[in-house]
Amino acid sequence: MIWEKSFRGNALNDRGMFERRGLDHLRCIPRYRGLARCLLLVLLTASAPSHGRNKNVVQYGEGLIVNIPMPEPEVKQVVEEVVQNAIIRGTQEYNKDEYVSGAVAATSTPAFPAWKEGGKVFYKVKKHALDPRNFKDSGDLGTLAVRYVLQPQGEKNTVLRIDALFVEDFRHSVHQSNGSVEGSEYKNIQDRLQQVELLKKETAEALEAKQERLAKQNFGLGSDKEVLSTPRSVAKSPATTDGENATGQGLQPSAVQLPSTAYEQLGESLEQHVAELRSQVERLVKKPGAPLKSAPFHTANTLKSLEPGVEVLILIATPYWYGVETHDGQHGWIRRDQLEQRQ
Numbered sequence: 001m002i003w004e005k006s007f008r009g010n011a012l013n014d015r016g017m018f019e020r021r022g023l024d025h026l027r028c029i030p031r032y033r034g035l036a037r038c039l040l041l042v043l044l045t046a047s048a049p050s051h052g053r054n055k056n057v058v059q060y061g062e063g064l065i066v067n068i069p070m071p072e073p074e075v076k077q078v079v080e081e082v083v084q085n086a087i088i089r090g091t092q093e094y095n096k097d098e099y100v101s102g103a104v105a106a107t108s109t110p111a112f113p114a115w116k117e118g119g120k121v122f123y124k125v126k127k128h129a130l131d132p133r134n135f136k137d138s139g140d141l142g143t144l145a146v147r148y149v150l151q152p153q154g155e156k157n158t159v160l161r162i163d164a165l166f167v168e169d170f171r172h173s174v175h176q177s178n179g180s181v182e183g184s185e186y187k188n189i190q191d192r193l194q195q196v197e198l199l200k201k202e203t204a205e206a207l208e209a210k211q212e213r214l215a216k217q218n219f220g221l222g223s224d225k226e227v228l229s230t231p232r233s234v235a236k237s238p239a240t241t242d243g244e245n246a247t248g249q250g251l252q253p254s255a256v257q258l259p260s261t262a263y264e265q266l267g268e269s270l271e272q273h274v275a276e277l278r279s280q281v282e283r284l285v286k287k288p289g290a291p292l293k294s295a296p297f298h299t300a301n302t303l304k305s306l307e308p309g310v311e312v313l314i315l316i317a318t319p320y321w322y323g324v325e326t327h328d329g330q331h332g333w334i335r336r337d338q339l340e341q342r343q
Helices: 002-021 024-047 072-083 180-219 260-281
Strands: 064-068 104-106 120-130 141-153 157-168 174-176 282-285 290-293 302-306 311-317 321-325 331-335
Touching (some): 072 120, 072 157, 072 180, 157 180
Antiparallel strands (some): 104 120, 157 174, 282 311, 290 302, 290 331, 321 331
16 A cells, blocks of 8 residues: 555656646657657668668679680780789789789699680689788688680680689688779780780881882882772773774773783782882791790790791881781790891
C-alpha cells in the first residue's frame, strides 16, 4: 500500500508540473517530432538495398584483353621492348616510387599457371617486391609478375592479354590486381606502337618524295609536274593523208604518240633509279655480326643478334646509329660502323 501511494503521488506531481507550466509543454513537442523523424530516416537508410552502393566497388583479377589492329610481328616487337625495360607501371612499393623498378624478363614464373591457350607468352617479374600497391590485401615481401599473351587474329589484327599478380614469399598467398598495372602497361605499349606507325609513315613519305625529286631531275621536269609510274597509253586516231583525222579536225597535242623506244628508255631509267634508291637505303651487316638494339645507345636492350650479311632497310639515320627494319618486319637500331653497302 505504501508503494502504491508513492506511485500515485508521483503521478500527481507530474500532472501538476505540466499544469503549472501551462503552454511550456507544447514547445517541447517539436523536439520529439524531430527526433522521431531522425529515427525514421536512420531506419529507412539501414533497410535500403545495398546493391546500389556497389557501383564503385573495385574488381580484382579481371586483367585486360584488347584487340590491336596491327600484325602480330609488329606488336610482338613492341611487347618485347616493354618486357625488357625493367619497369612495372601502375604500382609502387610502399608508396616510395611512381613505379616498380628492377624487374626482369622471364620465360616462365610460378606465379602464373602454365599457359595452354596458344599464342606467344612473355613475363616480367620483380622478386622481393615490398608491399606493392593496387593488389588486393597485399603485404610483406613477394614476387610481382606480369604476363603478356599475344594471339594473332588473321594477318592484320592481334589480341593482347595482360594479367598481373603478387605472391607473398612467406605465406605464398596470391593477391589479384585491380587492373591498374594492366592498364598502365598497355598504355606504354600503345604509345610505342603509335611511334612505330608514325615512323613508318614518315619514312615512306620521305622515300616517295626523294624518288619523285630524283625522277624530275633526271628528266628535266619542273617541280609542278606529276611523275607517273607508267606512261599512259595514247590512242591513235585514224588519219587521212593530209594529217587530219576522219572527222576533218586537226590532231590535238594530247593525241601525239611517242615512239615505243622512248617508253622503253623511260622504263629503263626508272628501274635504274629504283635500283639506286635501294642501294641508298639498304645495308648489310658486317662481320662478325651486330646486335639489334631497342634504342640508339649502347646500354639499350638487345632485341636479337643479326648474322653477317643480313640485309636491313634504313628507316632513319643519326650521326652514329641507323634505325632499321629487318626482313621479318622487326625494327631496331644498329651502329653505323656495323653496316656496309651492297656491292
